[in-house]
Amino acid sequence: MTLIESVSLRRVLDSRGNPTVEADVLTQSGGFGRAAAPSGASTGEYEALELPPMEAIAAAREHAVPRLEGSVHAGNQRDVDAALHAADGTEDFSEIGANSAVAISMAASKAGADVLGAPLFQHLGGTFRDADRSFPVPLGNVVGGGEHAADATHIQEFLSAPVGAPSVAEAVFANADVHAAVAEILADRGIAAAKGDEGAWAPAVSDAEAFEIVDEATSRVEDAVGFEIRFGLDVAASELYDADAGVYRYGDVERTSTEQVEYMAELVDEYDLAYVEDPLDEDDYDGFADLTDRVGDRTLICGDDLFVTNVERLSRGIDEGAANSILIKPNQIGTLSDAFDAVELAQRNGLDAVVSHRSGETEDTTIAHLAVATGASFIKTGTVGGERTAKLNELIRIAEEAV
Numbered sequence: 511m512t513l514i515e516s517v518s519l520r521r522v523l524d525s526r527g528n529p530t531v532e533a534d535v536l537t538q539s540g541g542f543g544r545a546a547a548p549s550g551a552s553t554g555e556y557e558a559l560e561l562p563p564m565e566a567i568a569a570a571r572e573h574a575v576p577r578l579e580g581s582v583h584a585g586n587q588r589d590v591d592a593a594l595h596a597a598d599g600t601e602d603f604s605e606i607g608a609n610s611a612v613a614i615s616m617a618a619s620k621a622g623a624d625v626l627g628a629p630l631f632q633h634l635g636g637t638f639r640d641a642d643r644s645f646p647v648p649l650g651n652v653v654g655g656g657e658h659a660a661d662a663t664h665i666q667e668f669l670s671a672p673v674g675a676p677s678v679a680e681a682v683f684a685n686a687d688v689h690a691a692v693a694e695i696l697a698d699r700g701i702a703a704a705k706g707d708e709g710a711w712a713p714a715v716s717d718a719e720a721f722e723i724v725d726e727a728t729s730r731v732e733d734a735v736g737f738e739i740r741f742g743l744d745v746a747a748s749e750l751y752d753a754d755a756g757v758y759r760y761g762d763v764e765r766t767s768t769e770q771v772e773y774m775a776e777l778v779d780e781y782d783l784a785y786v787e788d789p790l791d792e793d794d795y796d797g798f799a800d801l802t803d804r805v806g807d808r809t810l811i812c813g814d815d816l817f818v819t820n821v822e823r824l825s826r827g828i829d830e831g832a833a834n835s836i837l838i839k840p841n842q843i844g845t846l847s848d849a850f851d852a853v854e855l856a857q858r859n860g861l862d863a864v865v866s867h868r869s870g871e872t873e874d875t876t877i878a879h880l881a882v883a884t885g886a887s888f889i890k891t892g893t894v895g896g897e898r899t900a901k902l903n904e905l906i907r908i909a910e911e912a913v
């Protein structure tokens with residue numbers, strides 16, 4: 511029923527105005543799925559490789575499309591993704607591009623769901639997930655800098671975390687309220703701010719002032735809505751790390767690895783942080799383990815560039831106690847099957863999964879379904895801006911059974 515009839519690929523715009531790969535998958539019985547690849551700016555060194563879109567499209571047309579059309583069923587995601595790996599033949603999708611691979615993988619999942627007449631989250635997660643489904647808490651980027659905005663904070667993301675929200679919709683609106691409260695506080699302080707790549711405010715303030723502002727904004731909204739709102743960070747520390755000198759550079763301030771662990775532990779306690787992503791460099795398993803040992807009982811230490819959604823890197827992290835959560839970005843690894851494997855390995859070992867967007871995004875909503883399908887604890891997909899609200903609004907619809 512779900513035998514793939516055709517796969518078409520094209521170049522479309524992403525939210526940064528860059529080209530990206532979009533895939534359409536059509537099955538012989540008329541099922542249809544469309545998906546587009548996102549793109550990172552602070553990419554991890556060990557991610558699967560994104561090729562220039564026209565190269566990725568040409569390579570996928572030559573190697574992957576002939577293996578899929580008339581041969582593979584879109585409803586069998588493992589077969590689709592195995593065909594993509596076989597067509598590529600490398601460890602990092604450098605032949606057909608992780609951007610072509612992930613677009614086809616996600617489009618096939620939607621075509622499969624379409625034929626079966628099931629919502630995507632149910633097709634991916636199975637019917638028993640539906641019976642007992644819990645919703646991810648959305649982490650909303652409200653202040654940011656790093657690689658996502660010039661002349662702003664060194665820490666890449668300050669994330670509102672409405673952990674006490676009674677529903678996903680209330681959580682989504684609370685994050686929007688925190689975003690608005692940050693704007694008010696900035697205006698009160700006479701600080702002008704544009705927005706960064708993910709729609710977070712990107713003021714030219716020190717990290718210390720950003721902590722003050724986000725702390726105040728989350729407290730204000732917490733008082734107004736009456737449920738707990740904490741906040742968290744994506745430090746994206748690999749971007750701050752100078753490997754030759756062995757120090758983290760926050761402008762003129764330098765921290766050794768030991769000082770970085772100490773600094774992160776202090777921030778966790780001073781601000782009761784709910785979440786800290788990539789607090790250390792992507793090669794520093796020891797530093798991650800040290801920090802997790804110190805504060806992992808009261809916050810999530812999450813590996814993004816550290817794990818790159820890769821089960822081998824995650825296995826090492828589990829063995830070494832390097833984190834207690836993992837960021838899941840399908841395009842870091844190239845297929846939904848690989849992303850699922852990473853979630854399952856993490857959850858079997860007591861780590862939380864956090865499904866995530868990229869800084870360069872499209873209107874694609876697959877990650878909202880992936881987060882629900884896997885029972886992920888959190889989803890990080892921004893706060894405002896059409897490519898971010900596409901996912902947040904889809905979560906609201908899924909909760910209402912309106913997809």
Ligand SMILES: C=C(OP(=O)(O)O)C(=O)O
Nearest residue numbers: 550551552553867868869
């Ligand atoms: C979303 C992120 O940014 P990018 O997509 O630029 O890697 C991140 O680092 O978690």
Ligand SMILES: [Mg+2]
Nearest residue numbers: 744787788814
């Ligand atoms: Mg990150």
